[in-house]
Amino acid sequence: MLDTPIGPLLLAGTDAGLALVVFHADDRARTRSLARLRGAFGTEPVASIPAVEAAAAELVAYFAGELRDFTVPLDWSLSSGFNERVLRELAARVPYGTVVGYQDLADRVGEPGAARAVGAAMGSNPLPVVVPCHRVVESGGGLGGFGGGLETKRQLLALEGVLPQPLF
Template sequence: MDSHGQYEQQVVWTVVDSDIGPLLLAATSAGLVNVVFHATDAVRDKALDRLASRLGAQPAEAPDSPLLTEAIRQLRSYFAGDRRDFRLPLDWSLISGFNRQVLRELASGVPFGTVVGYGDLADRVGQPGAAQAVGAAMGSNPLPVVVPCHRVVESDGGIGGFGGGLETKRQLLALEGVLPEPLF
């Protein structure tokens, strides 16, 4: 609550470079709320407009915000190969219902260096046969990398789809030792 007695939802953001290209990170007082791949200026602006309309607050650029500092540190450590899991407060307000349930299970139950099938993840949340719905949940993940949708693959061994692009998914799985590093 600010001094005027109104509840002000603070949304801060920054763009950080990573091994998979620039990532937009956005946070609220509740925690990290959004990670966006390939954050060129155009992608960033579109994502910030979407956040403003979804959260009812204009995001402010704040690379030194304490809300973002730890997320940046942990992401850098992850890409350097020194971190296997993220310990960050997460704001789940951009996602609800089945999608949130699936993503929370993914975040807590599929550790670094492992993969899970879409159907297996559906079983884990008590919705056998909902593999396609799990795929849709992965596509709507507002917190990729931190909530590791790259670890969800097809049961026949196929890599499956990925909002950040298949090359990005391959790079993340290679980083985690699930796939060999690409030769070129």
């Protein structure tokens, strides 16, 4: 668990890297997420591994405004196919302080017309913040959806200087 300005995050990983970031990690969310991991990996999650410790340190620096690029290794086991292609493109080529449209991201992975599928890929993202699905917005300027809630998306975009900080 990591306390952050956007609420508690559950971080989980494997020897390969960070595998899961869960927003608003209350008891119910933790229980559900840990069950998902047990099912996916067939083992009990380990509380402290290097990837999780590295991710926690990087997230603390990110929220302090001191980190723009995550370098923690990622375990992509919870993503596959189109969703994984979209998420990898997002992680590699949509830098801090920028946004991309759903359709543009679909075009980037060679799937014109797949804007809605990109939205589904964002909803499936097991690594939010680190794989920055908050940077994907509607072409008309709307925020679009967000698994962590629109207020969380606003806070992350404000931290990165894309949106103004709330007045109160």
